[in-house]
Amino acid sequence: MAGTIGTGPQLHLESERGTMTVQKASADDADKDRRSRVEGRQTGEGERRFVPASRTGDFDLHGAIGGTAGCRRLSMAFYARVAKDPLLRPLFPGKTMKCAIEEFVAFLAQFLGGPVADAQRRLWVSLRESHLRFQIGPGERAAWMKHMVGALEDAEIDEPARASLREFFEHSSAYVVNVGSAPYFGVSMETEPDSIHREIAKRWDAQLTLDDAVAAVRSGDTERALTLADTLKSQASFSKNHRSVLVGLFGVMLGSGTDAMFRYIQDEITLDPEIAHERYGGRTLLHVASARSRLTLVEFLLRMGADPNARDTGDHAPLYSLANECKNAAAGGVVRALVEYGANVNANGGVKHCTALHMAARRGNVEVAQALLECGADVEARDSLGVTPLRRALNCRRPEVAALLVRWGVARE
Numbered sequence: 509m510a511g512t513i514g515t516g517p518q519l520h521l522e523s524e525r526g527t528m529t530v531q532k533a534s535a536d537d538a539d540k541d542r543r544s545r546v547e548g549r550q551t552g553e554g555e556r557r558f559v560p561a562s563r564t565g566d567f568d569l570h571g572a573i574g575g576t577a578g579c580r581r582l583s584m585a586f587y588a589r590v591a592k593d594p595l596l597r598p599l600f601p602g603k604t605m606k607c608a609i610e611e612f613v614a615f616l617a618q619f620l621g622g623p624v625a626d627a628q629r630r631l632w633v634s635l636r637e638s639h640l641r642f643q644i645g646p647g648e649r650a651a652w653m654k655h656m657v658g659a660l661e662d663a664e665i666d667e668p669a670r671a672s673l674r675e676f677f678e679h680s681s682a683y684v685v686n687v688g689s690a691p692y693f694g695v696s697m698e699t700e701p702d703s704i705h706r707e708i709a710k711r712w713d714a715q716l717t718l719d720d721a722v723a724a725v726r727s728g729d730t731e732r733a734l735t736l737a738d739t740l741k742s743q744a745s746f747s748k749n750h751r752s753v754l755v756g757l758f759g760v761m762l763g764s765g766t767d768a769m770f771r772y773i774q775d776e777i778t779l780d781p782e783i784a785h786e787r788y789g790g791r792t793l794l795h796v797a798s799a800r801s802r803l804t805l806v807e808f809l810l811r812m813g814a815d816p817n818a819r820d821t822g823d824h825a826p827l828y829s830l831a832n833e834c835k836n837a838a839a840g841g842v843v844r845a846l847v848e849y850g851a852n853v854n855a856n857g858g859v860k861h862c863t864a865l866h867m868a869a870r871r872g873n874v875e876v877a878q879a880l881l882e883c884g885a886d887v888e889a890r891d892s893l894g895v896t897p898l899r900r901a902l903n904c905r906r907p908e909v910a911a912l913l914v915r916w917g918v919a920r921e
């Protein structure tokens with residue numbers, strides 16, 4: 509049985525948009541690209557590879573490696589080894605490997621179909637993109653693989669899951685190499701592939717589609733991005749985490765996408781309103797749409813029942829995300845829409861207990877500060893250190909917001 513991991517020989521093109529012919533051609537192109545990218549690194553003859561992605565049945569992969577506890581054991585064992593490696597250690601800043609450990613656990617939960625709450629914590633969407641910040645050559649990959657093989661033993665992952673994961677890591681570690689050429693990473697499979705192999709191949713296929721979709725969004729290629737999003741939906745629909753993954757992709761679209769992508773997101777939420785409540789990277793789409801000041805989508809999400817007071821993993825609501833991150837003009841309308849639907853304009857949260865007004869002051873966003881004040885934001889609000897928005901604006905050298913806050917305070921007296 510021959511096939512290639514990540515190639516998805518059967519693309520499922522059930523889509524609500526366009527004609528089947530167009531989509532099939534585009535999806536096939538995407539499939540060819542993936543195949544050449546992965547196969548391009550393979551040499552040698554007669555090797556047996558991962559089986560094609562199959563959609564037959566579901567398999568509790570996450571459970572097979574011991575659930576969240578097993579994933580954490582593996583991640584901790586792996587990073588304990590990386591921490592002592594002179595080549596890899598410098599790539600991981602910080603005194604401890606705590607963040608790296610947790611990020612890997614979240615990835616495994618997402619990839620292996622673990623609990624939705626664990627998977628939702630993954631921050632990055634594309635595995636390739638998250639590694640582009642580092643120079644990863646064959647040497648780094650070999651070191652990474654050596655430690656992973658050791659960690660699979662340390663963590664006592666039982667067979668056949670251990671062998672399947674090892675093969676998966678051989679493929680995926682070659683995939684993230686971005687300097688020089690990746691070594692041959694074909695897989696020699698002595699026995700007929702079992703359901704664990706099939707399941708991993710299927711999931712890897714979906715991850716590659718996700719990576720390609722992110723790249724298409726970043727390059728502004730709308731048609732390709734939407735075709736891949738459709739492909740991803742069909743590939744990932746088996747997993748209980750599929751909504752979270754889609755929210756991750758939609759979040760990327762909201763950041764650098766086109767109007768057609770925003771319409772696509774709306775269509776998808778209309779078809780599956782649960783998406784409006786789902787999270788990726790700990791945030792709902794309402795957090796992201798607010799932070800990007802996408803008024804039409806914010807209003808749409810609110811109409812679809814998205815919670816304007818939902819907290820992200822940093823304990824911040826969408827208004828905070830908007831005040832903290834928004835760089836676009838016309839953000840005042842987003843503030844008003846959120847408040848109209850019940851957002852608490854004086855909500856404070858996180859370690860510093862800052863309100864949205866504190867953050868607008870810090871960022872120097874006059875329009876957002878003005879809208880917050882008009883919606884009832886407390887000009888005298890105090891953060892955990894007793895600092896007011898005015899003090900924050902002065903500390904951060906934001907004279908325009910400071911002037912606004914002074915005028916507002918005086919007018920109230």
Ligand code: HEM
Pocket residue numbers: 596599600601607608611612615630631632633634635638639642644648649652653677680681682684685
């Ligand atoms: C080939 C050798 C590899 C090297 C040298 C490498 C190195 C790194 C580094 C330096 C980070 C950043 C850590 C941080 O920000 O604190 C990272 C993040 C991460 N790595 Fe790798 N990595 C490799 C392969 C892999 C593979 C094969 C996987 C999964 C199959 C993986 C999964 C992750 C995940 C999940 C993260 C967190 C970012 C994200 O969610 O995408 N890495 N890696």
